[in-house]
Amino acid sequence: MSNTIRCDVLVVGGGHAGLMLGAALAHMGFAVRLIERQPLAAIEAAPADGRSLALLAGSVRIAKELGVWPKIAAHTAEIERVEVVDVEGGGRVRYDSRSHGKGPFGVGIEHGRLRKGLLGAFLAEAGHDAWLAGEVAELRREAGVIAARLTDGRTVAAPLVVGADGRGSRVRELARIGVDRWTYGQHALTFVLRHDRPHHGAVHEWLRRGGPLATLPLPGRRTGITWVEPSAEALRLLALEPGEILALFTERSGGVLGRVEIESGPSAYPLGAQHAHRYVAPRLALVGDAAHGVHPIHAQGFNMGVADIGALAEALQAARARGLDLGSGETLLPYARRRRADNMQRLWLTDGLIRVFTNDLPPLKAARSLALGAIERVAPLKRLAVRHGMQTG
């Protein structure tokens, strides 16, 4: 192993999760390397693709603690109000950050802006040499380390490898960790709008039979749209002229944003959920979509990943302070226990919500409008919903 690159933690995958974890660990003084199969220049030059995501207040707190917030803050818009409407059942619930006194519910940010911000944070903290362009071909455990061989023949060895390589994780596969997965027969159509009315930091979500339609505030008079439909309908919408999509959006959103035009997108994503059977193996851990993937209805996906990253970074810092091996069960098992339980709960919550709100059975329709009505009227219930919605982990 004479030409082997050595480090404390090897991260595989340079999406949101891998970049945030890599930046955070480098910030804490760990020697980090990150393997990503997409070329750096392609990520830096990627045009906006119409995707946006909500980072909940709990994730913003973790991003601040981990030192990555300054690189993304300028691209975020605060979420001050949330309004959820059950279009067919008639229920409605409104949350306003001023009435619970704990600050914004979170922020909206474009997918590409977040990735470029996190990439900047990673390169500033870990240095350009820490970026290894390539793909992992093999993982082998040797005395005290796990060695990853890249497809170009290079080898990297570390006490711990972290799979942050997304839903189709090669690290998970090489570790022989199984995964349960299912699909919803839906696609999400995403685009970013420019509009003439201010959004006032409001998220609107219309829960419809075909799937939710949601707006997310972005900086300026700009809003991200996630519009879920059964796959055939979503692909039909994708093929429409921009003016036709905008007319349908304006009709379904009641014109809340005024005159609208498309800034980026639309693009479409098939929706499914999945959960890895385990999050850790000897000298190996999974974070983000490599560990779990959920329906976007409750904006949980990457927020669950941020909570994984916060928990793993904390576990590694504590292990270093106690002189423990970073890849040992003593270091990794508490991380897995803590995160699997929370993620499982969120996975079933989003799965249940999507099934209840896309179902036309009269008792379910009645139950869901009663539930929304109760949340709206009963203050402790509303506080509970706010707390759960804002927290990550």
Ligand SMILES: Cc1cc2nc3c(=O)[nH]c(=O)nc-3n(C[C@H](O)[C@H](O)[C@H](O)COP(=O)(O)OP(=O)(O)OC[C@H]3O[C@@H](n4cnc5c(N)ncnc54)[C@H](O)[C@@H]3O)c2cc1C
């Ligand atoms: C329509 C839609 C709306 C969403 N809205 C929200 C939201 O509001 N809030 C929220 O929190 N989440 C949301 N999400 C989910 C969120 O986008 C994902 O959870 C998040 O982007 C996953 O990041 P990741 O880094 O874990 O995985 P990925 O983004 O998949 O990154 C994996 C990376 O690993 C690399 N890679 C893969 N295999 C290899 C290999 N063998 N070797 C080297 N590199 C490899 C890939 O190139 C990629 O860069 C939404 C998702 C969708 C589809």
